[in-house]
Amino acid sequence: MWLEVNYPDVFGGTWSTAPDPVDLHSFTGIDATSGSTQNAYRTKDGKPINLVRMNGKDIATFERGDAFDRDDLARIDPAPTIGIVSGLYELFPDNTTVRRSLEGLAAAIPPKGYLVYTGQPWHPQLEMIGRALTSHRRGQAWIMRRRTQAEMDQLVAAAGFRKIAQRIDEWGIFTVSLAERLSP
Ligand SMILES: C[S@@+](CC[C@H](N)C(=O)[O-])C[C@H]1O[C@@H](n2cnc3c(N)ncnc32)[C@H](O)[C@@H]1O
Numbered sequence: 001m002w003l004e005v006n007y008p009d010v011f012g013g014t015w016s017t018a019p020d021p022v023d024l025h026s027f028t029g030i031d032a033t034s035g036s037t038q039n040a041y042r043t044k045d046g047k048p049i050n051l052v053r054m055n056g057k058d059i060a061t062f063e064r065g066d067a068f069d070r071d072d073l074a075r076i077d078p079a080p081t082i083g084i085v086s087g088l089y090e091l092f093p094d095n096t097t098v099r100r101s102l103e104g105l106a107a108a109i110p111p112k113g114y115l116v117y118t119g120q121p122w123h124p125q126l127e128m129i130g131r132a133l134t135s136h137r138r139g140q141a142w143i144m145r146r147r148t149q150a151e152m153d154q155l156v157a158a159a160g161f162r163k164i165a166q167r168i169d170e171w172g173i174f175t176v177s178l179a180e181r182l183s184p
Pocket of ligand 1: 068086091
């Protein structure tokens with residue numbers, strides 16, 4: 001939020017130009033009020049909800065799964081030629097779980113497929129986030145796990161990928177990297 005407010009040219013000022021609806025009875029089409037059984041993945045009769053249409057065809061849907069369950073990831077069908085893991089590993093301190101997740105992605109993505117992954121070498125608001133947010137780890141403080149880029153890259157390499165490219169913001173807080181799946 002601090003970055004968005006102080007650098008609107010970089011972050012687009014989306015808070016003021018596209019605010020979320022305040023009435024959750026139709027949150028992007030879904031009844032998201034308390035007690036609703038609707039979700040963003042399936043219609044009421046269980047059909048997948050389309051996300052993207054290209055040349056008249058529905059080409060993308062959400063599937064729910066556990067990103068740290070190796071076999072759950074390995075089973076993705078059809079096999080993805082691009083996997084994206086964004087903003088996730090930074091939330092979890094333990095490399096054993098990250099390895100399991102990357103092994104699942106390596107099993108799902110065929111050779112020459114791509115993996116896009118994010119990194120967060122440091123963060124200026126660690127304490128504020130740790131004190132304010134608790135949601136994803138059963139009430140524990142949300143202390144971001146910073147990984148050096150080398151650590152993140154080694155985890156990805158150990159799973160069977162070759163790093164090709166990387167981008168980083170001017171403060172060095174966030175990175176986005178691209179890697180190619182090698183033949184097992
Ligand atoms: C910081 S957000 C990043 C959101 C988005 N991927 C992005 O890059 O903007 C972390 C996301 O990880 C999801 N998440 C946490 N644990 C997960 C798990 N075990 N399996 C799948 N998703 C998980 C959360 O629901 C949340 O949406």
